[in-house]
Amino acid sequence: MVPAAHKQQVKPRVYVSRRFHFSAAHRIYNPAWSDAENARVFGPCSHPAGHGHNYELEVVIAGSPHPDTGYVMDIALLKKLVEENVLSQLDHRNLNTDVPFLADQIPTSENLIVSLWREIQRLLPSEVQLVELRLWETPRNCFIYHGETY
Numbered sequence: 001m002v003p004a005a006h007k008q009q010v011k012p013r014v015y016v017s018r019r020f021h022f023s024a025a026h027r028i029y030n031p032a033w034s035d036a037e038n039a040r041v042f043g044p045c046s047h048p049a050g051h052g053h054n055y056e057l058e059v060v061i062a063g064s065p066h067p068d069t070g071y072v073m074d075i076a077l078l079k080k081l082v083e084e085n086v087l088s089q090l091d092h093r094n095l096n097t098d099v100p101f102l103a104d105q106i107p108t109s110e111n112l113i114v115s116l117w118r119e120i121q122r123l124l125p126s127e128v129q130l131v132e133l134r135l136w137e138t139p140r141n142c143f144i145y146h147g148e149t150y
């Protein structure tokens with residue numbers, strides 16, 4: 001017979017993922033460099049008029065199912081929080097000029113995903129952990145972040 005106090009110490013850790021979509025424009029360039037240098041390093045990504053992407057963003061959280069609901073987190077709430085607070089700032093916007101949390105950054109997907117981590121993490125309830133973001137810039141190019149730093 002296992003004492004009840006011991007049983008309660010073991011809780012399953014469950015991962016929950018939600019996929020989001022947004023469309024945005026950007027131009028990849030370093031303002032400290034000449035147009036020629038930008039063209040050499042970034043190629044067509046630095047064309048002055050910019051270009052667009054249909055981004056897919058996968059948000060992976062983890063936690064233990066709550067005894068009252070069986071949910072790690074209500075996915076409808078996750079959807080609402082991310083869409084209303086973060087994606088509303090990105091969708092159909094210019095990432096170079098329109099998004100306060102991307103100011104002064106080269107809007108690559110690498111920089112975008114780090115900013116998305118910070119913006120999404122602060123929205124989550126304390127008992128839920130953000131464990132992974134996957135940002136698809138094209139169907140073939142995916143960027144992954146776990147909140148790690150050097």
Ligand code: NI
Pocket residue numbers: 026028045051052053
């Ligand atoms: Ni691009």
